[in-house]
Amino acid sequence: MATIFWKxxxxxxxxxxxFILTLIILVVAGTSVYLGIQGFRENPGGVxxxxxxxxxxxxxxxxxxxxxxxxxxxxxxxxxxGFDAVNSEFARGTVSRxxxxxxxxxxxxxxxxxxxxxxxxxxxxxxxxxxxxxxxxSLGFPPEGxxxxxxxxxxxVAIVYLGFWLALGILYSIIFRQTATSALAAVAxxxxxxxxxxxxxxxxxxxxxxxxxxxxAEQWIRNENIRDFVLRFSPVALFEEATLPIxxxxxxxxxxxxxxxxPGIPTSPLPLGQSLLVGWPQLVGLLALxxxxxxxxxxxxxRREIRIS
Amino acid sequence: MIIEAKGLRKxxxxxxxxxxxxxxxxxxxxxxxxGPNGSGKTTTILILLGLTEPTSGVVRVCGHDPVREPLAVxxxxxxxxxxxxxxxxxxxxxxxxxITRLNGIPELEAKKRxxxxxEQVGLREVADRPVATFSHGxxxxxxxxxxxxxxxxxxxxxxPTSGIDPEGAAQILELIRRLRDEEGMTVLLSSxxxxxxxxxxxxxxxxxxxxxxxxxxxxxxxxxxxYVAVIENATAELxxxxxxxxxxxATEEMGPGRLSVTLEEVGRARLFQIVAExxxxxxxxxxxxxxxxxxxxxxxxx
Numbered sequence: 001m002a003t004i005f006w007k008x009x010x011x012x013x014x015x016x017x018x019f020i021l022t023l024i025i026l027v028v029a030g031t032s033v034y035l036g037i038q039g040f041r042e043n044p045g046g047v048x049x050x051x052x053x054x055x056x057x058x059x060x061x062x063x064x065x066x067x068x069x070x071x072x073x074x075x076x077x078x079x080x081x082g083f084d085a086v087n088s089e090f091a092r093g094t095v096s097r098x099x100x101x102x103x104x105x106x107x108x109x110x111x112x113x114x115x116x117x118x119x120x121x122x123x124x125x126x127x128x129x130x131x132x133x134x135x136x137x138s139l140g141f142p143p144e145g146x147x148x149x150x151x152x153x154x155x156x157v158a159i160v161y162l163g164f165w166l167a168l169g170i171l172y173s174i175i176f177r178q179t180a181t182s183a184l185a186a187v188a189x190x191x192x193x194x195x196x197x198x199x200x201x202x203x204x205x206x207x208x209x210x211x212x213x214x215x216x217a218e219q220w221i222r223n224e225n226i227r228d229f230v231l232r233f234s235p236v237a238l239f240e241e242a243t244l245p246i247x248x249x250x251x252x253x254x255x256x257x258x259x260x261x262x263p264g265i266p267t268s269p270l271p272l273g274q275s276l277l278v279g280w281p282q283l284v285g286l287l288a289l290x291x292x293x294x295x296x297x298x299x300x301x302x303r304r305e306i307r308i309s
Numbered sequence: 310m311i312i313e314a315k316g317l318r319k320x321x322x323x324x325x326x327x328x329x330x331x332x333x334x335x336x337x338x339x340x341x342x343x344g345p346n347g348s349g350k351t352t353t354i355l356i357l358l359g360l361t362e363p364t365s366g367v368v369r370v371c372g373h374d375p376v377r378e379p380l381a382v383x384x385x386x387x388x389x390x391x392x393x394x395x396x397x398x399x400x401x402x403x404x405x406x407x408i409t410r411l412n413g414i415p416e417l418e419a420k421k422r423x424x425x426x427x428e429q430v431g432l433r434e435v436a437d438r439p440v441a442t443f444s445h446g447x448x449x450x451x452x453x454x455x456x457x458x459x460x461x462x463x464x465x466x467x468x469p470t471s472g473i474d475p476e477g478a479a480q481i482l483e484l485i486r487r488l489r490d491e492e493g494m495t496v497l498l499s500s501x502x503x504x505x506x507x508x509x510x511x512x513x514x515x516x517x518x519x520x521x522x523x524x525x526x527x528x529x530x531x532x533x534x535x536y537v538a539v540i541e542n543a544t545a546e547l548x549x550x551x552x553x554x555x556x557x558x559a560t561e562e563m564g565p566g567r568l569s570v571t572l573e574e575v576g577r578a579r580l581f582q583i584v585a586e587x588x589x590x591x592x593x594x595x596x597x598x599x600x601x602x603x604x605x606x607x608x609x610x611x
Binding site for chain 2: 007094095098101305307
């Protein structure tokens with residue numbers, strides 16, 4: 001399996017596809033972090049104790065925050081790493097050549113998945129380190145222990161999240177024989193979860209619990225809950241909900257409405273363990289989605305006839 | 310027996326690709342599986358390699374069952390697929406390196422084997438060019454190099470010469486012969502190109518609709534050797550006299566006064582005598598080889 005892992009890893013890291021997408025993510029992430037730093041300089045007192053965490057979550061000057069950017073564009077990169085993993089091998093006729101060597105069939109698919117995951121990990125870790133460096137350079141003070149721990153946790157969750165999209169890409173590469181079809185399906189799924197589901201969730205919520213400007217608060221909350229319920233089918237929303245408490249220590253998983261209508265709820269930062277508890281269900285959901293997706297790809301691949309006809 | 314198959318059946322979506330196939334290959338022989346497209350050659354090969362499972366039947370390759378011990382079989386068998394695929398962006402050498410790594414061959418040994426194999430198939434000069442630039446014939450030779458670096462006991466080649474020009478095909482056939490003569494491998498190859506198979510195979514099996522319809526050495530399949538004579542100035546009496554002879558197989562009128570006679574080898578001298586006595590002339594006497602093609606057509610016209 002090691003041989004396959006290293007070959008695939010070399011392929012990924014050397015591919016133009018990976019280079020272009022990483023470049024896009026780097027540029028935009030760098031910009032949003034830079035603007036975050038600018039904001040901090042103008043108003044040093046306004047961001048609270050966790051400056052480095054704010055760099056990842058603040059949105060300035062119309063640019064989305066680093067977090068939502070990763071949630072939105074990371075999947076595209078991950079899915080594009082996986083969408084032709086298996087069908088291109090069938091198309092090139094390399095399947096029987098590799099599988100007639102003394103290796104187990106599953107070590108091939110495992111090697112491919114792990115290599116993709118390692119590629120994504122390299123990307124996420126290097127971007128996180130870059131943000132650290134940028135912060136260190138322009139702020140002049142290092143992150144605290146807790147900030148570091150939270151960021152590490154964030155990186156792990158991000159890798160699991162991207163792993164879901166990678167597994168989805170590989171799954172499509174097994175289902176669809178044509179690489180073009182699987183690429184289209186992959187991009188369509190990505191658009192559905194990142195854009196359309198948000199619209200659909202709003203529409204459904206408004207249908208089930210319509211709100212007007214003079215509706216009571218309960219109705220507004222009901223509307224919001226339904227919206228959240230629908231959104232949680234999307235790994236994108238799960239990822240955002242799972243990482244928000246990690247990166248925003250004051251976040252309690254309660255909507256702003258609850259905070260407004262129920263005075264007396266404290267807004268001080270939570271300890272790391274408590275923050276983790278807030279996002280735990282989403283985290284487990286994300287992990288389950290990734291596993292199920294990969295398991296489906298694995299099973300399909302193991303049962304696939306090698307015959308090309 | 311290096312390869313043994315008994316009562317092999319394989320079903321693909323309600324179609325029996327193999328329907329009770331029995332055959333066996335002995336050590337150090339070149340065995341040709343012949344048959345038209347869709348007769349089950351590739352299916353047979355995939356089953357032998359453990360890449361697909363038979364619906365029923367027993368297979369043994371070097372004493373191992375490919376269904377239960379696919380790894381043991383894959384360690385001993387080198388395989389070249391029809392239209393073998395390579396990683397296009399990697400060079401020939403890198404493609405071979407991948408195979409040696411997957412086989413767990415130590416780096417030093419692997420390096421030696423790769424150089425030897427590239428030399429043998431005549432690709433040394435282009436070994437560092439990406440495979441994307443290779444012609445079909447070169448790819449096919451690289452496929453043979455794939456088998457060579459593995460040094461297997463058995464080489465299974467699926468349509469090794471299909472789609473290659475005659476010169477390239479001759480090179481491949483020569484390489485196949487060397488796999489057996491110099492490397493001591495047992496070779497199983499499949500093809501639908503009879504005249505090529507005829508040149509290298511010790512034994513052939515003819516597959517039709519998933520069954521073996523004939524099997525044997527070339528001599529066994531082609532039968533005794535006959536001759537054809539063309540006679541001029543042939544009279545009706547001559548024809549009658551010839552037809553009375555035991556060794557005459559058939560006579561046929563080819564035009565006014567021209568006769569063609571098919572005869573067994575023993576009758577050659579008598580033929581000249583009889584023809585001369587009747588005032589005829591033997592224009593031509595040539596051996597008539599049953600080509601495999603005739604046998605092939607005989608089976609497939611049924």
